[in-house]
Amino acid sequence: MSRVYNFSAGPAVLPEEVLREAADEMMDYKGSGMSVMEMSHRSKVYDTIIKEAEADLRELMNIPDNYKVLFLQGGASQQFAMIPMNLMKNKKAAYIVTGQWAKKAWKEAQIYGDAVAVASSEDKTFSYIPDCSDLKIPEDADYVYICENNTIYGTKFKELPNTKGHTLVADVSSCFLSEPVDVTKYGVIYGGVQKNIGPAGVVIVIIREDLITEDTLPNTPTMLKYKTHADADSLYNTPPAYGIYVCGKVFKWLKKMGGLSAMKAHNEEKAKILYDFLDESNLFKGTVVKEDRSLMNVPFVTGSDELDAKFVAEAKADGFENLKGHRSVGGMRASIYNAMPKEGVEKLVAFMREFEKNNK
Ligand SMILES: *Cc1c(COP(=O)(O)O)cnc(C)c1O
Numbered sequence: 043m044s045r046v047y048n049f050s051a052g053p054a055v056l057p058e059e060v061l062r063e064a065a066d067e068m069m070d071y072k073g074s075g076m077s078v079m080e081m082s083h084r085s086k087v088y089d090t091i092i093k094e095a096e097a098d099l100r101e102l103m104n105i106p107d108n109y110k111v112l113f114l115q116g117g118a119s120q121q122f123a124m125i126p127m128n129l130m131k132n133k134k135a136a137y138i139v140t141g142q143w144a145k146k147a148w149k150e151a152q153i154y155g156d157a158v159a160v161a162s163s164e165d166k167t168f169s170y171i172p173d174c175s176d177l178k179i180p181e182d183a184d185y186v187y188i189c190e191n192n193t194i195y196g197t198k199f200k201e202l203p204n205t206k207g208h209t210l211v212a213d214v215s216s217c218f219l220s221e222p223v224d225v226t227k228y229g230v231i232y233g234g235v236q237k238n239i240g241p242a243g244v245v246i247v248i249i250r251e252d253l254i255t256e257d258t259l260p261n262t263p264t265m266l267k268y269k270t271h272a273d274a275d276s277l278y279n280t281p282p283a284y285g286i287y288v289c290g291k292v293f294k295w296l297k298k299m300g301g302l303s304a305m306k307a308h309n310e311e312k313a314k315i316l317y318d319f320l321d322e323s324n325l326f327k328g329t330v331v332k333e334d335r336s337l338m339n340v341p342f343v344t345g346s347d348e349l350d351a352k353f354v355a356e357a358k359a360d361g362f363e364n365l366k367g368h369r370s371v372g373g374m375r376a377s378i379y380n381a382m383p384k385e386g387v388e389k390l391v392a393f394m395r396e397f398e399k400n401n402k
Contacts, residue, residue, distance in 0.1 A: 047386040050364035051193050051339060051377040052216070052237040058381075060291045078287045083280050092276065092283075095290030102296055105225050105248060112247040112268065113276040113286050118143070118215045118234035120266075121245060122150035125187070125211055125230065126157070127262045129253060132182045136160040138203060141168045141192035142370060143213060148187070154259055158183070161203075167371070168195040170331040174203030185209040185229060191217035191336050193237065194368040196329065196375065198336040202227055209253065216338050218246070219296060220380060221306035229253050238338070238379045240289035243282040296380070305380055309337045312378050312387045316340050319391045325349075325398040329373065343373035350374060353397055362390055 048055045071078050074087050081088050096111050105111065114120075125147070126135060133155030137148035139162040151157035160179055161172040179186060186205040191198045193216035202210065209229030218233040225231065230249045236242035247268070254268045264270050270278050299305060317335060320328040320342055329341045344350050350373055354366045367373040378387055 046361045046363045047382070047389065048363045049376045049378070049382070049386075049390070051368070051375060052234070053242050054237055054377055054379050055381045056240070056288070057292065057295045060288065060295050063291055064288060079284045081283065083277060083283045088283060091287050091290055092281070095286055095293060098290065098293035098297060099246070102219065102293060102302055103223060103225055103248070108251045109225060110247075110249050110251060110254060110268075110272045111276075112249065112271045113281050113289075114245045114247055114271060115243060115282050116245060117242070118213060118232065118245055119146070121213070121232050121247065122147040123153070124266050124268070125185070126151040126154035127259045127266055128255075128268050129209070129211070129230070130155045130184050130259060131257065132184050134158070134180055134183050136177070136179045136183045136186045136208070138162070138172065138174060138177075138186070138188045139164060140171055140189055140197060140199075141195045142368075143193065143215070144187070144189035147189065147213065151187070160186070163197075168192060168197065169329060171197050171199055171334040174199075174201075176204060177206075179206050179208055183208050185211045187211045187213075189213040191215075191220075191338055193339050193377075194341075194371060194375075196336045196339045196341040197331070197334040198338075200334065209250075216377075216379075217336070219302060219305065220309050220338055222302040235285065235289055237377075238381075239292050241285045244285040244289060246289075292381075306337075308384070309378070309380065312382065312384050313337045313340065315384070315387050315391055316376060316378065319394060323394070323398060325401065326394060329371075338379055339375055339377050341367055341371065341373060341375040343367075347372065349401060352401070353394075356397065357390075357393060360393055362393060 068077050135157050137157050137159050139145050139148055139159050148157050160177045163170050163172050186208045190212045211230040212228055214231055215233035216237040218238045232247040235244045254272045258267050320326055325344050326342050357365050365374050367375045
């Protein structure tokens with residue numbers, strides 16, 4: 043068996059320990075005589091799996107009791123619609139447009155009401171986070187929406203926007219569990235798990251209880267109401283059962299690693315190795331404003347499309363996979379999520395140094 047260093051933005055690298063455990067339990071989960079894949083989601087065994095996953099996530103993120111944790115499907119993209127369908131009581135919301143995912147969410151919300159872009163960084167290809175300390179947020183806006191870590195462009199909100207008392211909704215798909223967060227500052231925190239937590243097919247929504255109501259937009263399908271899933275503890279219908287089981291294993295792994303403060307220190311250390319090199323290199327350059335750099339997604343370029351392509355190809359041949367930038371921006375991007383070991387980043391930088399020497 044040989045594993046590569048996988049820098050994919052998602053689906054992405056998972057802890058080897060978790061993969062091994064899942065493999066060991068594949069044929070017979072803890073004496074049940076079956077795989078978790080084959081198990082009824084209404085069984086006692088599965089109930090323990092999903093309850094433990096939720097309890098571990100609550101412990102990791104210090105989630106207060108007045109927030110529900112929902113394990114849903116449809117990816118992060120389905121939340122682009124579910125959020126306005128459930129929260130747009132006044133049919134008005136404020137969106138901060140810091141990248142393609144935020145823009146998609148903003149466009150989707152326009153189907154349901156007046157979604158106002160109150161700030162944007164599109165003027166400079168989303169290479170920075172706009173000043174959000176004093177935005178013109180409509181009085182009657184139902185919420186303020188952000189994409190906290192911009193997976194494609196590699197920026198991150200280092201400070202949450204001043205919502206002027208409005209509910210904050212955040213897509214944290216690509217920074218989920220990468221550092222501690224104060225859940226009480228948000229109304230809704232959500233993310234697809236395939237970036238930093240588990241296999242594609244699960245989206246986790248952490249939502250304050252007062253935001254879960256019957257009072258959704260007219261014609262909201264049953265499956266798209268938060269209340270449906272909250273009332274049934276994420277078991278209204280068959281949940282993405284195997285995916286939740288793997289997420290649960292990752293939560294246990296994170297606890298063992300020391301929790302989110304330890305993860306943050308680990309992620310800062312890794313990111314620093316790469317950013318320090320980008321800052322000193324004469325060939326490779328980071329593409330975003332320094333203060334807004336993401337710890338998770340690191341885009342960079344050489345300035346030549348030809349050299350970029352050569353780099354990606356040679357890196358791949360050396361066991362560094364998925365370094366090609368998003369199709370919309372080109373260049374390179376190294377996603378260095380929780381499960382990417384420090385050694386992977388060190389080896390990548392050593393490879394980049396060598397490439398630079400050979401391509402003067
Ligand atoms: C990947 C990603 C999405 C889209 O996720 P899907 O699960 O494919 O719908 C949305 N937001 C962010 C920040 C992402 O990184």
